[in-house]
Each structure stands twice: as structure tokens, then as C-alpha cells.
Amino acid sequence: MTSMRYIEPHAHMVSRTTDDYRAMVLAGCAAVCEPAFWAGFDRSAAAGFYDYFRQLTEYEPRRAAQFGLPHFCWLCINPKESEDVGLAREVIALIPQFLGRPNVVGIGEIGLNKNSRNELQVLEMHVDMAARHDQLILVHTPHLEDKLKGTRLILDVLRADSRIKPERCLIDHVEEHTVKRVLDAGFWGGMTLYPETKCTAARAVDMIEQYSSERLWMNSACDWGVSVPLAIPLAALELRRRGHSAPVIDRLIYQNPLRFLSQSPKFILPGGGLEQPAHP
Amino acid sequence: MTRRELLDLYFMEARSKLIDVAAFMDRLERAEGEADFRFAAFAQALPLLQGQGGGRVERVLAALSDPTEDPIAVATSKAACGAWPGGK
Numbered sequence A: 001m002t003s004m005r006y007i008e009p010h011a012h013m014v015s016r017t018t019d020d021y022r023a024m025v026l027a028g029c030a031a032v033c034e035p036a037f038w039a040g041f042d043r044s045a046a047a048g049f050y051d052y053f054r055q056l057t058e059y060e061p062r063r064a065a066q067f068g069l070p071h072f073c074w075l076c077i078n079p080k081e082s083e084d085v086g087l088a089r090e091v092i093a094l095i096p097q098f099l100g101r102p103n104v105v106g107i108g109e110i111g112l113n114k115n116s117r118n119e120l121q122v123l124e125m126h127v128d129m130a131a132r133h134d135q136l137i138l139v140h141t142p143h144l145e146d147k148l149k150g151t152r153l154i155l156d157v158l159r160a161d162s163r164i165k166p167e168r169c170l171i172d173h174v175e176e177h178t179v180k181r182v183l184d185a186g187f188w189g190g191m192t193l194y195p196e197t198k199c200t201a202a203r204a205v206d207m208i209e210q211y212s213s214e215r216l217w218m219n220s221a222c223d224w225g226v227s228v229p230l231a232i233p234l235a236a237l238e239l240r241r242r243g244h245s246a247p248v249i250d251r252l253i254y255q256n257p258l259r260f261l262s263q264s265p266k267f268i269l270p271g272g273g274l275e276q277p278a279h280p
Numbered sequence B: 001m002t003r004r005e006l007l008d009l010y011f012m013e014a015r016s017k018l019i020d021v022a023a024f025m026d027r028l029e030r031a032e033g034e035a036d037f038r039f040a041a042f043a044q045a046l047p048l049l050q051g052q053g054g055g056r057v058e059r060v061l062a063a064l065s066d067p068t069e070d071p072i073a074v075a076t077s078k079a080a081c082g083a084w085p086g087g088k
């Protein structure tokens, strides 16, 4: 394959090795975005999140910079730790002091996990903060049996707040039973290429072929679980096997995420971005 | 792409997954004890593969989803298991 460029819009790099950064850059990664998420265990206090936000805004950008890779992040308390509304309130109060940092592009990944009342309340608190600070929003939809119901509830919350512009929100982890309602409501959709629990590359290409792909992106969501940091270049290969041209692939894996993320004034790539790939 | 081209690309992979499903069902049958709601949901989804007119993935995913609409009172766990326990 000729060389390609892509943006990884959703990767939990704190859980990955420096080798992964190097492999991503070798595969053509031009920028990585890291949403705040669960560490695999519950943090015991808001101070744990304070340190995590420092890691996302200070340490990870430096680690990525070793390979010339721009690193951006999203901040929030994730849905898996949102059952404790008191803790969530404390963590949300910490976020505004970080919003001015140069690599912070929005609030995320907020959303729902088990679709509980408390999770919904914390989602509404985040949506309110994003609206007050004019931030982009990245939404995590629940896993497996909880996704369909959770996606409906999340769309209801976003649509109920008149300050929220759908084109500034990306609803992530869409699958065949949720993608249409997300796109029809004017939001962006993210297809997550994650083993077993989410979407394969072949299914992502199916969705691209069946729905308007103007507001779709793909991501690996690689984290501390069994996951694939090079899932986007592998999906690009799948697109190629399915007969899609290099310009179409470039639009899906580079220009689409660039277009969404550039709605944040912080998301600036060296060279500005939208020009044609160096090796089409 | 034509049907023939798609078969060239995906038949062996789909064949392998189909045989894995058959082996999984035989393996469950050989084992002791009761199956739970997960296998009931799986068995209910299988006939959906034989439907016509596309939309199989969406229907299978829906069959494995929580069909209720109201938020639950409290999240007592974090995990999802891939089928809805309320379906039985």
C-alpha cells in the first residue's frame, strides 16, 4: 500500500506503550485524541482525577511529541464512575481550570454505562458545562445490550438542551442498530473498531457504504483491554479491499475527523491539514 | 462489488465463523448444568439470519438489547454481558 495519513480520534494512550506511539506514527498517524475514561478500577477521590487530567494535558502530549505526533484530549468523569453523583460534582468542578490548556478540545467521553438515573444526571451536568464553556462534546454510548436504550436516552438529553448544536457532538461506538438515529438527528457518529464487543472493519465499511459518511469517523478506542492501536490503518486496508479509492479513504480516516475536530480552535495540525495527501 | 467478488473476499471467513457457532452450540449441549438467559437470547436471534430484505445485523443486535425505555434506579455493576437478563 502507498503511504497514508490518518487521525486517531479516540485512543486511551495512558494505557499504551511508547512502542504503540511509534507504530502509529509509522502507519501514518497525524494526530491522536484521548478522551478521559475509566482506568479499569475506580479512583478513590477527586484528586485521582486531578492527576489524570494533568497526565492527559502535560505528560501524554510530551510522550507523543517524541515522535512528532500532536496529542489532544477530552476531559470529564466517565460514565462508569458516574453512579456517585457527589464524586462527579467534585470532579466536574476541577475541569474548568484545565479547559484553557492547549491540547484540550472538549468534554468527553461523557455518556451512559448502565443507563441509570444517576448516570443521566451526571451526563446532564457535563452537557451543561460544555454548553457554558462552548466546548465540543464526545459521547460514549453503552456496551452491548445497553447500547440501544442508552443511545436513545443520550440523544434525548442532548436534544432537550437548546444550546447544544448536534454538529458539535460526536456520538461514539455506533453500530448498525444506532447509527441511523444518530446521523438522522444531525450528530456525528463514531465507529469503534474494537474486538468482540464493538465493530469489525468489514462492518464499518458496510455502514460507510449504506449511510452518508459525511459525519462518520472510525477509531480504535485502544485502551488497557485487548484492543488494536492500528485498527484505523487496518480498516483503511479493508476499504481498499472493498474497492474504495485513495481519496475516499483519505476523506474517511483523515479529512472527516479533521473537519469535526477543527471546530475547536485548539485543534491545529502542522501545515494546517486539508491539503491533499503527500502520497495520494 | 459483485456477489461473486464479495464471496471471494469473505466466504472463507464467514464459513469459519459459522462452523465456530455450530461447535459452540454442540459444546454447550455436551456440558452439564442449565444454560442461562444468554443462550436463550442467542437461540432466539439465530432464525433472524434466515430473514430476507437485509437488516439482519440490526435485528440481531436489537434481539440482544434491553428493550425497555426508562433509566434504571441504580447501577449495581459496571459490566454488560451481551444479552438482556430481562428477556429470559
Ligand SMILES: [Zn+2]
Pocket: A010, A012, A035, A037, A109, A140, A221
Ligand atoms: Zn474510550
